[in-house]
Amino acid sequence: MKRHIILLLFLLVLPCTFAFKQDFSGPIQLNWEMHFKGKADMRSPFFALTAMTWKYSYSSTVYRNRVAIKLKNDVSIDKTRSWVKWDKIKDPEIRASLLHHEQGHADIQYILLLEAERVLKNRNYAVSNYKAQISELANQISNYFDTMQRNYDEETEHGSNHKMQARWDDIIRDKIEESRIAMSELQK
Known part of the structure; x- marks a missing residue:
């Protein structure tokens, strides 16, 4: 009997805030007990929700x-808005599979972090409208990765299609490597 489980709905929030730490060392490693402290939405058809945030700010000099620009760029998990339906994932295999799928969302968010760093820092901005240019680029980056998150859920059927999940695992791993290489090339 093939198990069908509904996994994760991704939520991306893009506020512009100040004063946070940058960490490009690797994706946030999800942990059920640490990252999923919110109250589960019992009306939701999903077994978990991971709320993630991308924050950026910058200072500029003409x-x-x-x-x-001096860019500050960060991704985080909103622990109070992230939740899991514990009663639905008692089986260790289902629990591990769901967390693996959820980790894919955190990994995609890490790619966003690297790409935002690369794209926003390495542009020539016009003095007359650089604020609008930066805002437009940030919105394009956010929209691109929001679409990638939705495609990940749809194509993997929220992790229940194991063949597509494995395909996306490869895509995500390759994208992380490409982004790291691009960042290191710029730092030379």
């Missing part, structure tokens, strides 16, 4: 008609 010198000789050029704009230089």
Whole structure:
């Protein structure tokens, strides 16, 4: 009998805030007890929800008609809005499979972090409208990764399609590696 489980609904929030720590060392490693402290939505058809946030801010300096920005860029898990229906994942296999799928969402969010760092820092901005340009680029990045998150859920059937989950695992691993290489090339 094939088990069908409904897994995760991704929630991405894009506020612009200040004062946070950057960590590019790797994706957040999800843990049921640490990251899923919110009250489960019993009306939801999903077994879990991971609420993630991307925050960015910058300071700018104009010198000789050029704009230089100092970017702060961070992703995090909102533990109070992330939840799991414990009664639905008592089986250790289902629990592990669901957490693996959830980790894919955190990994995609890490790719967003790396790409935002690369794209936003390495542009030439016009002095006259750099704020609008940065905002537009940030919105494009957010929209791209929001679409990637939705595609991940749809194509993997929220993790229940194991063949597609394995395919997405490869895609995510490759994207992380590509993003790390691109970042290291820029830092040379």
